[in-house]
Amino acid sequence: MGKVNSCLKRVFIFFNFLFGILGGVLLVFGILAHALHHEQIENKMIGIFFLYIIGGATMAISFVGAYGAYKEKKWALIVFVTVMSLGGIALLWIAVPLVISRPTVYSVIEEQFRSVVPLDEADPQIQQAAETLQAQFKCCGLFDGYRDWRSHIPQSCLCSPDQSADKCEKAERSYRMLDFSRFSDRLRDTEKLVYKQSCFPILMTYAEKALDITLGILFGLAVLALLGALMAVIMLCQIKDQPVAAPAVFTVNPQPPKYSELFNNDNCQIGSTGSVDTTNFKMGKVNSCLKRVFIFFNFLFGILGGVLLVFGILAHALHHEQVENKMVGLIFLYIIGGATMAISFVGAYGAYKEKKWALIVFVVVMIMGGIALLRIAVPIGVARPAVYSVIEEQFRSAVPLDEADPQIQQAAETLQAQFKCCGLFDGYRDWRSHIPQSCLCSPDQSADKCEKAERSYQMLLLSHFSDRTLDTEKLVYKQSCFPILMTYAEKALDITLGILFGLAVLALLGALMAVIMLCQIKDQPVVAPAVFTVNPQPPKYSELFNKVDC
Incomplete structure (x- = not known):
């Protein structure tokens, strides 16, 4: 079979080893959950079965991928590519709608919580959950503080003596109808001070962080799955059908060959000096399939740079009167567009001519660009609720x-x-x-x-x-x-984050393909020329014929 690049094979096997560990961790979680909650197993059986299935499938597909790479088996790599591609698409199918509908999710959650206000008329289980929340986070009520309880403010709303005064407030007289007969003297002295902070904003902060972590895991696993599928496709391109070689046949000639047939031939004449043609000794050959994909990738990347340049030129032409106010943005478009076109040209040239220096420059620039994009996108995604709060404060200041x-x-x-x-x-x-x-x-x-x-x-x-x-x-x-206005702002931020993360992933994918090509390019072997010297006397016939070792 065609030889798979050893560097790529090791990376791929290590990738599957880590993927198998992830599957094992999920299986262990499932077993622990089964053991710790065996009394309430009926309510949690679906989640436990989900852990078993996902963990087992992850371990199985990682084993198939590692086996296919180690043994260079096409069927195993094809199975791996199919499963990982479907898995990555499924994860993106879950994550992308979740990002788009994020504001709607928050609105639905808020509506569900508002439906239980006033809390003094809510179901006893809801009241108990609210009191637990209040005691844990030192807050009172859900939206309007102690007023959500009306005239039945619970003990969990009362400030403790060590609580700072700026976090507490006095309840209005109409809200102080508390039954303090079961409270201690200490609580009677502080009965008028309740927590100022409502609980729902705190709860939503944790919900937003949980959703951010969930989205990060989903997108991360999707990218890893598609990266694994890409590496497997590259290995499939490198595995070629084994050529059928005809067996060597040795025949016995009863008569030795003529002297002229042994000593004289068309390629090497007596009395001449020559050398072996080394034009066929080229650099280590880069996989043609990978090279085409990489050049096409750089072609699209160059088009993106050209589009940015065109936008900059159009903006310059349309707003030439106000160009001073927008010069920073125009310069940014010019620089990014020009740099994108330049690096795409360098990458395509390095792949086509198999030049190491060009591919190394491409790898360095693309990795730095991908990291820079992630450095911008991740803080924006994490600080998203804070950004919305700042925008709201700015607008409220105009009322x-x-x-x-x-x-x-x-x-x-x-x-x-x-x-x-x-x-x-x-x-x-x-x-x-x-x-x-x-x-x-x-x-x-x-x-x-x-x-x-x-x-x-x-x-x-x-x-x-x-x-x-x-x-x-x-x-x-x-x-x-x-x-x-916030709905449009959220959509604009979603699109911006999608573009930033998408470009970062593409940059890192391009760098990965360039690294794989660098692994395939090897130094050209130095071949010493074969020199034929002139012998004034031809060798003896016995010296030529008897040297044959059969």
């Missing part, structure tokens, strides 16, 4: 809108007219008694999307409005603008 800067008011009105909404957070109330025309519902707007403004908010300057507007002046858009 009430009737006292905001004129530019902010103009931007808010443009937003309202475009998305058919009013205000930022609390609808038309954000404008107080100066509701603008952009908040008024149009006649063709459905009634469920509009509401009547309260009398105290109806002081509108309508002198420049039409009669049609006067008839509907009390109907304003019900929807606030900030949630709509």
